Amino acid sequence: MDAQSAGDGLGASSSRDGTPTSGSSVLVDWLAPKAAALESRGLTRRLRARAAGEVLIDLAGNDYLGLARDPRVVEAAVAAVREWGTGATASRLVTGTTALHAELESELAAYAGQETGLVFSSGYLANLGVITALGGPGTLLISDEHVHASMVDACRLSRSRVEIAPHNDVEAIGKALAERNEPHAVVLVESVYSVLGDAAPLPALAAVASEYGAVLLVDEAHGLGVTGAGRGSVAAADLAGLDHVIVTMTLSKSLASQGGIVLGPPVLREHLINRARSFIFDTGLNPAACAAALAALQVLREEPDRPNAIHTTAARLASACGVTPASGAVVSVPMPSPQAAVRAAGICLSAGVRVGVFRPPSVPDGISRLRLTAHAGLSGPDLDRACEVIPAAIKEVS
Numbered sequence: 025m026d027a028q029s030a031g032d033g034l035g036a037s038s039s040r041d042g043t044p045t046s047g048s049s050v051l052v053d054w055l056a057p058k059a060a061a062l063e064s065r066g067l068t069r070r071l072r073a074r075a076a077g078e079v080l081i082d083l084a085g086n087d088y089l090g091l092a093r094d095p096r097v098v099e100a101a102v103a104a105v106r107e108w109g110t111g112a113t114a115s116r117l118v119t120g121t122t123a124l125h126a127e128l129e130s131e132l133a134a135y136a137g138q139e140t141g142l143v144f145s146s147g148y149l150a151n152l153g154v155i156t157a158l159g160g161p162g163t164l165l166i167s168d169e170h171v172h173a174s175m176v177d178a179c180r181l182s183r184s185r186v187e188i189a190p191h192n193d194v195e196a197i198g199k200a201l202a203e204r205n206e207p208h209a210v211v212l213v214e215s216v217y218s219v220l221g222d223a224a225p226l227p228a229l230a231a232v233a234s235e236y237g238a239v240l241l242v243d244e245a246h247g248l249g250v251t252g253a254g255r256g257s258v259a260a261a262d263l264a265g266l267d268h269v270i271v272t273m274t275l276s277k278s279l280a281s282q283g284g285i286v287l288g289p290p291v292l293r294e295h296l297i298n299r300a301r302s303f304i305f306d307t308g309l310n311p312a313a314c315a316a317a318l319a320a321l322q323v324l325r326e327e328p329d330r331p332n333a334i335h336t337t338a339a340r341l342a343s344a345c346g347v348t349p350a351s352g353a354v355v356s357v358p359m360p361s362p363q364a365a366v367r368a369a370g371i372c373l374s375a376g377v378r379v380g381v382f383r384p385p386s387v388p389d390g391i392s393r394l395r396l397t398a399h400a401g402l403s404g405p406d407l408d409r410a411c412e413v414i415p416a417a418i419k420e421v422s
């Protein structure tokens with residue numbers, strides 16, 4: 025294509041010599057109609073920067089155990105910066121593995137009852153890494169319809185055949201496993217679902233996976249620090265350490281840090297070190313994040329009652345909003361429309377209570393929701409206030 029015809033293709037946004045004309049550009053012409061379409065459906069997302077020192081009752085963040093500002097966790101991160109510097113300096117396979125990464129992997133594996141762990145720089149990348157490393161033409165991936173976007177994206181990247189199973193439908197999963205032609209299969213679920221807040225039937229899933237020679241991958245992003253007295257739902261169901269049950273976790277919720285981990289037998293860890301592209305080609309997790317997660321884990325070991333406060337708070341919030349009690353920290357309140365969800369959240373915010381809003385495409389069933397996260401650190405008066413403000417806001421917009 026010559027310069028002249030390339031210029032013709034630019035349309036109204038550029039002059040014929042390619043210089044941009046005012047008021048229009050290639051990107052504006054391309055993206056503004058998309059933005060307008062989102063806006064008309066009430067689905068525009070906006071960033072809101074938190075101000076330092078802002079005082080709000082927080083039911084939107086995922087600091088479930090209230091450890092993000094715990095002095096023990098903060099000091100551990102600060103000490104790690106002094107000791108190791110501000111970054112990991114390279115990928116894990118080059119210079120990005122420190123003694124803190126190794127310690128975190130063995131501590132977290134031991135805590136969750138697993139043989140080994142491999143730390144990634146986020147939970148998203150942990151899911152991406154393990155699923156693409158196990159996936160490929162000889163592997164069937166069966167995914168619950170409500171799994172997190174990181175698992176959905178991993179399925180898309182994996183080059184595997186993918187079957188989407190109805191939510192928590194063990195029979196459908198069994199059927200897909202029985203009818204497959206692939207030698208290998210992985211079933212993808214969350215222990216506690218991040219949007220609905222309900223739990224997966226793990227014992228039945230592990231049994232059906234075992235019956236058909238498949239692997240069960242459980243994302244414990246919302247289980248760690250919450251279910252099974254903190255150790256997660258896989259440990260609570262006595263499935264930890266089984267050869268065919270593997271786990272991913274994020275360090276960014278209960279452990280008040282950042283990062284992710286894959287837990288399972290040594291043969292899996294070895295395979296991931298050699299095959300998981302989001303491990304190999306990514307800079308290692310910041311050592312300070314490892315130190316914070318280790319310190320939070322230590323608090324969890326020393327204060328095993330901490331997760332109980334999450335459950336009592338979640339139960340109060342669910343009852344105040346008239347919804348089913350949650351299996352973990354996430355209380356999910358269906359709303360009549362995305363616009364109503366956003367308005368209700370706005371009313372709560374002006375009354376000093378921050379709640380989460382989930383709208384399509386973040387909700388697999390298309391139903392917009394308020395998402396309330398129960399925190400162990402919430403004081404009695406703050407919880408009372410939240411239980412007044414949120415139902416009133418829901419009533420006002422419904």
Ligand SMILES: Cc1ncc(COP(=O)(O)O)c(C=O)c1O
Pocket residue numbers: 146147148149151172174214218243245246274275276282283284
């Ligand atoms: C179920 C689930 N898996 C994975 C992730 C991704 O974890 P991270 O935020 O560490 O990337 C999240 C977090 O939002 C999640 O809710």
